[in-house]
Each structure stands twice: as structure tokens, then as C-alpha cells.
Amino acid sequence: MSNQALMEVELYTFASSSANFYLTPHEFDVDLDGNLYKSLALERNELALGAEAAKSALELKLPPDGDLVRHLLAASLTGEITSITLRIGRRDTWGDFWWISGTRWMGRVLGVEVADDVARIRCESAQVSLKRIGLRRLYSRNCSHVLYSAACGAPPIFSSAFVSNTSGRNVDLDGGVPAGLSGGLAGGWLQTPQGLRHMILADYGSGVELLYPVAIEAGTQVVLTVGCDHSTATCSGRFGNLDNFGGFPFIPIKNPFSTGVF
Missing domain, CATH: 2.30.110 (Pnp Oxidase; Chain A)
Incomplete structure (x- = not known):
């Protein structure tokens, strides 16, 4: 038409x-x-x-x-x-x-x-x-705060690196993942000089896997920001931020309506 x-x-x-x-x-x-x-x-x-x-x-x-x-x-x-x-x-x-x-x-x-x-x-x-009645926060074992938000309060952990190659969702870095960030980038993001952020699913030593394919030129400097799995172990060990943990890790596992109280 x-x-x-x-x-x-x-x-x-x-x-x-x-x-x-x-x-x-x-x-x-x-x-x-x-x-x-x-x-x-x-x-x-x-x-x-x-x-x-x-x-x-x-x-x-x-x-x-x-x-x-x-x-x-x-x-x-x-x-x-x-x-x-x-x-x-x-x-x-x-x-x-x-x-x-x-x-x-x-x-x-x-x-x-x-x-x-x-x-x-x-x-x-x-x-x-x-x-919707009442508060809207989730009642869950893991933390419901958005990472690095005001409610979270954790200081961002990040480092810069240079892209050596991209292939679909994988981005290889010159020299590999920066020291101190390896194993902790899942749930974080890669930011380009234009300010675009791409969510990281995992890191694999020589680079990172993103949520969706990107085309970033070799030699581009990017910023890698550490992620969080919203568990008490990560909150305490990685960020030292357990005082602001927003989950309820001690919710009883047994359901009294199906297993009985005793």
C-alpha cells in the first residue's frame, strides 16, 4: 500500500x-x-x-x-x-x-x-x-540487584584490551583476557570506543564469547567489565560486597506443604 x-x-x-x-x-x-x-x-x-x-x-x-x-x-x-x-x-x-x-x-x-x-x-x-500489590523485588536465593547499580553498590571491575580478531560471537584479544579478569567476565560486557556495550557470555583465555555476533576491527581498544552470577560466593569473594547482597540464601529447601513440618 x-x-x-x-x-x-x-x-x-x-x-x-x-x-x-x-x-x-x-x-x-x-x-x-x-x-x-x-x-x-x-x-x-x-x-x-x-x-x-x-x-x-x-x-x-x-x-x-x-x-x-x-x-x-x-x-x-x-x-x-x-x-x-x-x-x-x-x-x-x-x-x-x-x-x-x-x-x-x-x-x-x-x-x-x-x-x-x-x-x-x-x-x-x-x-x-x-x-501489582506490594513490593516488586524477587524473593530468591540469588541477589536480585542489577550489577553495579545504586542498590548493588559494588565498584566496577574493568580493564582495557585490544581486539586481534572477530569471528561471529567470538572476539579474540591481543594477549588474551587481561590478568585478574579471567573466569569472571560472564554476565559482564565489552564496550567499544563508540560506547556500545555487548554482553559477555563467557571468556575462554584468548578472548570472549558475546551474546550476539559483532564486527569489530582488529586493533580496536575495548573495555571489558567483570560480571556476576548473583551468588553469595561471588558477591563476597569477587566484590567484597556481601553487606549489600539482595538475595535470601537461607530460604528453606524443604516445602512443609509437601514434606510436613518435621
């Missing part, structure tokens, strides 16, 4: 404290109220009809190499919250002028998963989160 024939479009706004993104799944950009909604191959799940639509979970599929995906991956490491709003834009019948006709869905991004050819973004409705 051509730009001139289409009278209604979907407009997505992703907003956080550090960046805003304006996207539309249609074949053309939409300039509205001073914001340019850029065309992107964006797909979503079907939402419920009527009053239940606003409560539905929203799942999006999009290319994995865009700025939004990189931002959300970095935000997942820092704990930064990104809100999302789905609005409907309509075109005037007498001219090429767009206006907002209503809001279809509002909520926040819960997480992003990246595969070889697609990224999936999971979102929760604002109505669902507002109706």
Missing part, C-alpha cells in the same frame, strides 16, 4: 532517561509533532480486543542490529527502565498531515532476546504493573 493511500499508521515511542526512539512498522517515515518516526521492519503479536487490549502483553520482533536493540541490551545491564507507548496516527483527508488519534497500548520493556536474525522485545502493560 502506498504512502498516499494509507490513512492510519502505528507509532511506537521508546523512552528512557538516556535515549528516546520513535519507530513505525510501515514502509515510510512519519513526521509528527516534531518527532520523526523512522520506518523499521517491526512486527507485534495480536492484542486483545476492547477493554482487555490495554492489559495484554506486547511482544515485538525486529532486526537485531539496530540502535534500539543495542540500547535495551545496555539498559538490561544497568537496570535502566524503558517505557513504550503504541499510538495510532491518522492522516487528514484534505492534505498530507498526520495527527495522533489515540493511544492503543502503554507499558514498559521487560527484556530483549537476540538470535542470529531477529530480536524479540517483551513488554508489560502499565495497567498490569500498577495493579
Whole structure:
């Protein structure tokens, strides 16, 4: 369908404290109220009809190499919250002028998963989160704090290195993983000079394995930041931060409702 024939479009706004993104799944950009909604191959799940639509979970599929995906991956490491709003834009019948006709869905991004050819973004409705009763922290044995966040309080452990070669998700480093970081980079990230952060799944002596493939030129200096498995052993041994541990490691293993109290 051509730009001139289409009278209604979907407009997505992703907003956080550090960046805003304006996207539309249609074949053309939409300039509205001073914001340019850029065309992107964006797909979503079907939402419920009527009053239940606003409560539905929203799942999006999009290319994995865009700025939004990189931002959300970095935000997942820092704990930064990104809100999302789905609005409907309509075109005037007498001219090429767009206006907002209503809001279809509002909520926040819960997480992003990246595969070889697609990224999936999971979102929760604002109505669902507002109706949730009580505190929202998880009751778990492992710590629920975001690493290096204000609640965590641990000082970042990092070092720089030079890239010697990249192959898919693997990044080899000149001289291997820096001393003191070997075995501790899983859950951390690799940061490029442009400020892009790539999550590290594991280190293997001569380099690191990332969450998704990257192309970094040989000779590029990157910063490697240590990760955490959110256990008491790592919190104490690696960071000396047990006073701020946010988990409940002594939750009873036996369930009294299935095994009895004694």
C-alpha cells in the first residue's frame, strides 16, 4: 500500500532517561509533532480486543542490529527502565498531515532476546504493573540487584584490551583476557570506543564469547567489565560486597506443604 493511500499508521515511542526512539512498522517515515518516526521492519503479536487490549502483553520482533536493540541490551545491564507507548496516527483527508488519534497500548520493556536474525522485545502493560500489590523485588536465593547499580553498590571491575580478531560471537584479544579478569567476565560486557556495550557470555583465555555476533576491527581498544552470577560466593569473594547482597540464601529447601513440618 502506498504512502498516499494509507490513512492510519502505528507509532511506537521508546523512552528512557538516556535515549528516546520513535519507530513505525510501515514502509515510510512519519513526521509528527516534531518527532520523526523512522520506518523499521517491526512486527507485534495480536492484542486483545476492547477493554482487555490495554492489559495484554506486547511482544515485538525486529532486526537485531539496530540502535534500539543495542540500547535495551545496555539498559538490561544497568537496570535502566524503558517505557513504550503504541499510538495510532491518522492522516487528514484534505492534505498530507498526520495527527495522533489515540493511544492503543502503554507499558514498559521487560527484556530483549537476540538470535542470529531477529530480536524479540517483551513488554508489560502499565495497567498490569500498577495493579501489582506490594513490593516488586524477587524473593530468591540469588541477589536480585542489577550489577553495579545504586542498590548493588559494588565498584566496577574493568580493564582495557585490544581486539586481534572477530569471528561471529567470538572476539579474540591481543594477549588474551587481561590478568585478574579471567573466569569472571560472564554476565559482564565489552564496550567499544563508540560506547556500545555487548554482553559477555563467557571468556575462554584468548578472548570472549558475546551474546550476539559483532564486527569489530582488529586493533580496536575495548573495555571489558567483570560480571556476576548473583551468588553469595561471588558477591563476597569477587566484590567484597556481601553487606549489600539482595538475595535470601537461607530460604528453606524443604516445602512443609509437601514434606510436613518435621
